[in-house]
Amino acid sequence: MSDTPILQVEHLSKYFPVQRGLFRKTVAHVKAVDDVTFTVHKGECLGLVGESGCGKTTLARCLLRLVEPDKGRIVLHGEQQALDIVSASRKEMLDVRRQMQIIFQDPFSSLDPRWRVTDVVAEPLIAQRIGRAEAARRVLELLPTVGLGAHFADRFPHELSGGERQRVSIARALIVSPPLVVADEPVSALDVSVRSQIINLLLDLQSQMNLTYIFIAHDLSIVKHISHRIAVMYLGQLVELGTTRQVFEQYRHPYTKALLASALIPDPTRRDEGYVLEGEVPSPINPPSGCHFSTRCPFAQERCSAEEPALRDMGDGHWVRCHFAEELDLSEEIFAPVAALG
Amino acid sequence: MSDTHPILEVLDLHVHFKMLAGMVRAVDGVSFAIERGRCLGIVGESGCGKSVTARSILRLLPSSQTSGQILYRSDTDNQPVDLVSLDPKGNAIRAIRGRDIAMIFQEPMTSLTPVYTIGEQILESIRQHQTLSEDEAYELAVSMLNKVGIPDAERRFGDYPHQMSGGMRQRVMIAIALSCQPRILIADEPTTALDVTIQAQILRLIRSLQRDLDMSVIMITHDLAVIAQLADFVVVMYLGQMAEQAPVVELFQNPKHPYTQALLRSIVRPDTPSREQLHSISGSVPDPRNAPSGCRFRNRCPSAHDRCVQDPPVVTFGPRHTATCWLYVDEETGTETAVFRS
Numbered sequence: 001m002s003d004t005p006i007l008q009v010e011h012l013s014k015y016f017p018v019q020r021g022l023f024r025k026t027v028a029h030v031k032a033v034d035d036v037t038f039t040v041h042k043g044e045c046l047g048l049v050g051e052s053g054c055g056k057t058t059l060a061r062c063l064l065r066l067v068e069p070d071k072g073r074i075v076l077h078g079e080q081q082a083l084d085i086v087s088a089s090r091k092e093m094l095d096v097r098r099q100m101q102i103i104f105q106d107p108f109s110s111l112d113p114r115w116r117v118t119d120v121v122a123e124p125l126i127a128q129r130i131g132r133a134e135a136a137r138r139v140l141e142l143l144p145t146v147g148l149g150a151h152f153a154d155r156f157p158h159e160l161s162g163g164e165r166q167r168v169s170i171a172r173a174l175i176v177s178p179p180l181v182v183a184d185e186p187v188s189a190l191d192v193s194v195r196s197q198i199i200n201l202l203l204d205l206q207s208q209m210n211l212t213y214i215f216i217a218h219d220l221s222i223v224k225h226i227s228h229r230i231a232v233m234y235l236g237q238l239v240e241l242g243t244t245r246q247v248f249e250q251y252r253h254p255y256t257k258a259l260l261a262s263a264l265i266p267d268p269t270r271r272d273e274g275y276v277l278e279g280e281v282p283s284p285i286n287p288p289s290g291c292h293f294s295t296r297c298p299f300a301q302e303r304c305s306a307e308e309p310a311l312r313d314m315g316d317g318h319w320v321r322c323h324f325a326e327e328l329d330l331s332e333e334i335f336a337p338v339a340a341l342g
Numbered sequence: 343m344s345d346t347h348p349i350l351e352v353l354d355l356h357v358h359f360k361m362l363a364g365m366v367r368a369v370d371g372v373s374f375a376i377e378r379g380r381c382l383g384i385v386g387e388s389g390c391g392k393s394v395t396a397r398s399i400l401r402l403l404p405s406s407q408t409s410g411q412i413l414y415r416s417d418t419d420n421q422p423v424d425l426v427s428l429d430p431k432g433n434a435i436r437a438i439r440g441r442d443i444a445m446i447f448q449e450p451m452t453s454l455t456p457v458y459t460i461g462e463q464i465l466e467s468i469r470q471h472q473t474l475s476e477d478e479a480y481e482l483a484v485s486m487l488n489k490v491g492i493p494d495a496e497r498r499f500g501d502y503p504h505q506m507s508g509g510m511r512q513r514v515m516i517a518i519a520l521s522c523q524p525r526i527l528i529a530d531e532p533t534t535a536l537d538v539t540i541q542a543q544i545l546r547l548i549r550s551l552q553r554d555l556d557m558s559v560i561m562i563t564h565d566l567a568v569i570a571q572l573a574d575f576v577v578v579m580y581l582g583q584m585a586e587q588a589p590v591v592e593l594f595q596n597p598k599h600p601y602t603q604a605l606l607r608s609i610v611r612p613d614t615p616s617r618e619q620l621h622s623i624s625g626s627v628p629d630p631r632n633a634p635s636g637c638r639f640r641n642r643c644p645s646a647h648d649r650c651v652q653d654p655p656v657v658t659f660g661p662r663h664t665a666t667c668w669l670y671v672d673e674e675t676g677t678e679t680a681v682f683r684s
Contacts, residue, residue, distance in 0.1 A: 051537040052508075161626040162388075191387040191627060192564055193642075196608040196620035203617060218538065221610040226617060244616065262542040264567035266609050268590040271571055276546050277539040280509055 005077055006180055006212050007040040007063070007100075012072035014055075014062050018285060030284045032058040033069070034236035037311070040180070045206065045213040047227030047244070049220060049259070051281055055236040056216050057105075060184045063214070064102055065093065076100065076180075098128055101173035105185035107165035111157040117143075118153040121171045128176060138175060145208075146171045147201060163194035167201070174205065182214045187222065199226060220263045224248055229317075232256050235284055235292040238311055242318035252314060252325040255293045291323070299328055347415050348375035349558050350399070350443075350526060351422070355410035357391070357398050366630050368394040368406070370582040376526070376575075381552060381559040383573030383590070385566060385605075389627050391582040392562045393448075396528050399560075400439050401430040416442055416525065441471040444519035448531035450511035454503040460487075460514045461499035464521055471522045486517040490547060509540035513547070520551060527552070528560045533568065545572060566609055570594060575662070578602050581630060581638040588663035598657075598665040600643045637668065645669055 013036070015029040032055045040046050050056050061067040063074060065085060074085040078099050085096055101124070104110040111120055121142065122135040130138075140150050146167045157165055166186060173181055183202065187195045199222060205211060217223045223230060230247040232240040232255065240253040251257050261275035279296045282288055288295045294304040303323055311321045322328070357369040369391040376382040384392045397403050399412055413422035428435040447453040454463060464483040468474065474482065487495035490513040503511055512532060519527060529548060533541040549572060552559050561572050569576055569590065576593045578585045578601065586599040597603045607621035614620070625642045628634070634641050640650035649668045657670040657678050671678055 051539060163626045192566070192605060193387060193608060193623040194626050196610075196622035197624075200619045200622060203619065220538070221612070221614075224616065225610045225614060225620070259538065262539045264542070264545075264565075264571050266567040266570045266594075266611060268570040268573075268594050276542045278543075280507055280540065281537070 004042045005039045006042045007077070007214075008073075008075040009036060009038050009040075009063070010073040010075070012036045012059070012062060012074060013070050014058055014067060015070055028285050031055075031236045031287060032284065033062060036072075036233075036236075036238055038231055038238065038241055040212060040214060042179070042212055043210060044228040045215050045226055047223035047230040048214060048216045048233060049218060049223050049230060050233035051218065051259075053235075053281055053284060054233040055284070056233050057184055059233070060102065060182050060214065060216055063182055064097070064100060066102070079179075094128065097124070097178075098176045099178050100180040100182065101176065101178040102182040102184060103166075103169050103173045103186045106189050107162055107169055108189065110169055111165055113157055115157075116153070117148075117155050117157075117160075117168050120157075120168055121175055124172060124176045139171070142171050142175055145205070146174070147197075161194075162190050163197060166190060166198055170198075170201065170205070174209065177209070179210070180212045180214070182216070184216045185218070186215075188217065188219065195222075202226065220260065232259065235281065235287050237292060237321060238319070239293065239321045240319065241311070242316075246316070246318045250318070251330060252318070252320040252328070253293075253322050254297050254299055254328065254330065257330045258296075291321070299324065347422075349378045349415055350560075351375045351411070351413040352395070352399070353411040353413065355395065355398060355412065355426075356408070357394050357403065358407045359405070360407070361631075364631055367633070368582050368630060369398065372410075372577075372579070372582075372584050374577045374584075374587060376558050376560060378525075378558055379552070379556045380574045381549075381561055381572050383569040383576045384560065384562045384579060385564065385569050385576060386579035386585075387564055387627050389581060389630055390579040392579055393530055394582075395579075396445065396530050396560060396562050399425060399528065400443060400445060401425060401428060401435050404430040414438065414442070414526075437471075440467055440519075440524070441522045442524055443526045443528065444522065444524035445528040445530065446512070446515045446519050446532050448534055450508055450515055450535065451503075453515060454511060456503055459500050459502055460506070461501075464514070464518050467518050468521050482521065483517075486521045487514070489551070490514075490517045490520070491543070492517070508536055509543065512536060512540075512544055516544070516547065516551075520555070520557075523555060524557065526558045526560065528562070530562045531564070532561075534563070534565070548572070566605065578605070581627065581633050583638055584666055585639065586663075586665040588660075592660065592663050596659075596663075598659055598663070598670070599667050600645050600669065601639045602665070604644070637666075649673070 012033055014033040015031050017026040018028040018030060020027045036059060048056050058067060062069040069086055076083050076085055076096060083092060088096055118136060118139050121139045125135040140153060143150055143152060148167050187198050215226055224244055227244050229243050231238050234255050240247060240256045247256060258277040262277055277296060282295055290305040290307050291309050294300040309321050309323045311319050314320055314325060353373050355369055355372045359366045359368055372395060386392045398408055408426055410426060412425040414425055415422045461483060465479055468479045468482055484495050492498055492513055533544050573590045576590050577587045580601050585601045597606055604623045623642050636651040637654045640646045647668060654666050654668045655671055656664050656666050658664050
């Protein structure tokens with residue numbers, strides 16, 4: 001892992017209009033991604049966590065312009081030149097997609113049921129104007145790398161299990177040898193026993209092919225396992241960004257702490273140790289004023305709902321969006337084990 | 343109370359479905375018991391038959407061929423009722439369904455009807471089983487909504503399901519299930535569709551209601567962390583068969599079946615060294631129509647042996663701890679090598 005940036009995201013925003021009435025008048029906006037800034041380094045795995053509706057999938061899609069961002073810049077430091085993806089032309093996008101690919105969450109809906117595995121995996125090559133014969137040859141070469149035998153090439157998606165389908169999705173992403181791969185919840189839809197196979201495969205491929213990952217998931221234990229650095233999102237904003245150790249052990253944002261504490265411990269002798277965060281994620285149409293987390297934060301003060309905190313550098317590349325990041329004692333009683341329930 | 347008869351006993355349950363492609367043996371010889379006021383966890387991957395087992399208890403699968411016994415004892419001195427012998431569309435089972443045994447389903451998005459308000463849906467269940475005046479029923483419904491933690495319950499009473507979040511809808515499902523104070527609550531993956539912070543809230547709610555109402559809970563899940571946090575006793579299923587059953591601490595500390603052992607090894611724990619290869623089970627769960635003969639886990643089992651083509655024996659390891667595996671039977675003498683003797 002180096003400090004050379006491969007992708008720089010600057011003030012990226014995506015607002016979806018909420019339209020009402022006969023003339024579809026825009027009455028409000030869903031701030032799905034709100035002023036997000038971060039850098040991805042070559043060879044690392046950046047984890048992105050947050051609850052549903054926090055904008056992590058929209059962010060992933062903006063990075064590849066599968067959803068058009070409204071504001072901001074996404075600078076891809078490519079093999080030849082740096083390029084702003086947001087303002088890239090159609091022709092330049094072809095080059096971007098050769099350098100950056102995505103693995104989708106649901107292997108049951110992301111593969112066309114009428115296409116054979118070989119067609120699915122070859123499609124990015126065809127888009128890159130590579131001949132069919134050459135494409136088919138490369139598919140056969142790649143399949144064993146993702147743990148599928150050559151006999152899978154002629155199968156249809158319905159003949160495959162969930163884990164095999166996800167291997168096909170991974171092969172489709174890797175066929176153009178992109179240095180950067182965005183993985184959007186790649187294991188969430190899989191069975192427990194298959195999940196660890198796919199995680200192992202992603203780890204193997206990263207070291208073999210020198211890949212950089214942006215790994216999106218809501219399962220904290222998996223993100224912790226695979227990531228070098230982690231970004232935590234809440235209601236469209238980054239609330240904390242740092243190395244895995246900083247986020248998991250030296251967290252400075254109350255939401256990060258709450259998220260970590262609500263993960264269930266797979267050990268029956270350690271019950272009632274979790275902290276239960278009250279309330280639900282507010283609607284992103286009208287996020288709370290000031291700090292978006294202030295409505296659920298056990299430490300919220302007047303200033304929190306009046307003034308929006310900025311994402312601040314706490315040193316050593318640890319960024320936190322909280323007014324009181326320096327002074328809060330997050331080990332305080334409020335996060336202590338819930339001893340008596342009910 | 344636990345020294346008396348269990349409230350529900352499932353004995354040698356078989357549930358088969360006749361399909362065009364052949365017979366699917368979704369549940370094949372499953373036996374377990376659940377004590378009063380306790381939580382039984384059924385854990386397994388997709389296709390293991392855990393949901394079919396749960397639905398068979400309520401006779402919700404009229405097209406299946408069900409054999410075996412499901413003995414329900416409403417009170418300790420009562421004669422047991424064999425639910426399998428009841429007509430799935432008859433009045434006897436309808437009186438038990440919802441009143442004695444209630445169920446919450448996995449998908450809070452699809453298990454509530456979109457065309458009635460949540461209030462009407464709770465009232466329906468109350469009116470079905472209790473003779474109350476309109477006002478009394480309304481009061482009970484509102485108090486149930488309060489009890490499951492829906493803020494401002496009187497106002498939300500007239501809401502339609504689409505106006506609520508996933509966590510709130512799951513709370514409504516729980517309120518409906520608990521409105522008649524059932525003796526047994528069957529929860530089929532109640533938190534799978536929810537976020538971590540909401541999952542923690544719902545599990546805490548189920549646990550506190552279980553204590554308050556002295557209710558028995560059957561928790562069906564694929565997530566071992568949920569089992570670790572909630573269950574007193576665990577049944578591990580694989581492809582319609584019982585792999586192992588044991589009290590929860592015993593199962594986590596001393597698993598005997600190779601499948602249970604592999605499942606427990608494959609979970610990412612807080613102390614798993616990061617970015618190292620995880621333990622995984624090779625292959626994936628086969629299609630239930632082509633399940634292997636004998637032990638159904640044998641083609642993925644690291645300890646598979648010639649004997650595994652025959653049906654494996656049930657070996658006892660301790661009080662209420664059994665595993666269905668050849669591994670613990672001496673090859674020559676045919677005696678159990680690791681038998682518990684009291």
